Amino acid sequence: MDCNVFRVVTETDRALPVYVTGAGGWNHQEPMEREDGFPHFQWIQTVQGAGWFEAGGRTHNVGPGQGMLLYPHEKHRYAPVKEPWTVRWVSFDGAYVKEMLGASRLDASQGLFLTNPELLLSRMHAILLLMDSKDPRAALESSALAYQFILDLYLYASPSEVRSKEQHYEQLAPVFHYIAEHYPEPVSLQDMAGQLGVTPQHTCLLFQQTLGMRPFAYLTLYRLRKAKELLLQEPSLEVRTVAARVGYEDSSYFIKLFKGQEGITPSRFRKIHSPR
CATH class of the missing domain: 1.10.10.60 (Homeodomain-like)
Structure with a gap:
């Protein structure tokens, strides 16, 4: 699925605690290097294949059942190591996102292991469908899903292969x-x-x-x-x-x-x- 959708973020959206800015995926993720980082928080999850990424001076490998959480405006780069590297992604922002992630001990860009990767993939798919719809309620509904997505990371993600929450x-x-x-x-x-x-x-x-x-x-x-x-x-x-x-x-x-x-x-x- 090479499909990437970006939202027009209004001032009303920016007033929300959490809002979605984009979502999508690549069947074969190409190498990417961002000197100035990405403008929003971004989660990129491996579906098949494998890749690596570097952020904050640390390098991480990400295979199936893993993903990378990227903080905004932070230099990073990533590339495939086992092709095709198929990924899905969602980007989000909001006044309380940093606080929520910090409370979940996800206070920096990092690679994460998932105990329920399919749940997060289905959540991202639901967000993508909403963003691609013409439903006037899509902004609020995708905000609710993004909030749930952060809770999913809290429950099912861990920096190592130890037990999740x-x-x-x-x-x-x-x-x-x-x-x-x-x-x-x-x-x-x-x-x-x-x-x-x-x-x-x-x-x-x-x-x-x-x-x-x-x-x-x-x-x-x-x-x-x-x-x-x-x-x-x-x-x-x-x-x-x-x-x-x-x-x-x-x-x-x-x-x-x-x-x-x-x-x-x-x-x-x-x-x-x-x-x-």
């Missing part, structure tokens, strides 16, 4: 299920590690890599979530009873945790959210 979530699924079933009871780090068959230290590492927090921090947030539900579902329950039902025998400690997270006491939360 999605795979980390899958590995932690037994712990999430255990917490959902046992949160009213005492839950230890050893209990959580036992669900995974790994050490407590490795359990902490997995939580940090996946959620950016320790296991007990997640347990606390889950218990507070259930507490909020109880406060509204059963308005006659005393706060100390709610605390006990979500795993806190010390109601004063529960109130302190709740206020620290929500900024208000459980009683105030109930009053704000309950029908008058």
Whole structure:
């Protein structure tokens, strides 16, 4: 598919957090060298064959199931090493793109491995179809797809052949299920590690890599979530009873945790959210 489409970007588009500027693909990608880089963020994904690219003083190889994320206005070059090098690409921009990618730890041009390459290819194809249509809503709909595309990179892309975010979530699924079933009871780090068959230290590492927090921090947030539900579902329950039902025998400690997270006491939360 040698098809490349570029959008007329309006001022309305530029006001969006994320917007698409182009999309397409080449059946045989030729060597490319850009001294001044590309004007927008660009993702180029290998479908077959292989290539290499250099950006930021580093060289990366990209084969099937891999792609390259290029930051705007950064010198780079790329070329095939196994022909034909078939690629698909999408370019995007927006006031929050850099912040979103940075939060996903994709804060520089780099090569990435994908655990679900077909999903990203289908997302790019959907964007291309929208851009090539005459639908007046295409700009907004492609913006929504671009936002989802960045989330896909967060979930399924990794700088190395280690587990992606999605795979980390899958590995932690037994712990999430255990917490959902046992949160009213005492839950230890050893209990959580036992669900995974790994050490407590490795359990902490997995939580940090996946959620950016320790296991007990997640347990606390889950218990507070259930507490909020109880406060509204059963308005006659005393706060100390709610605390006990979500795993806190010390109601004063529960109130302190709740206020620290929500900024208000459980009683105030109930009053704000309950029908008058």
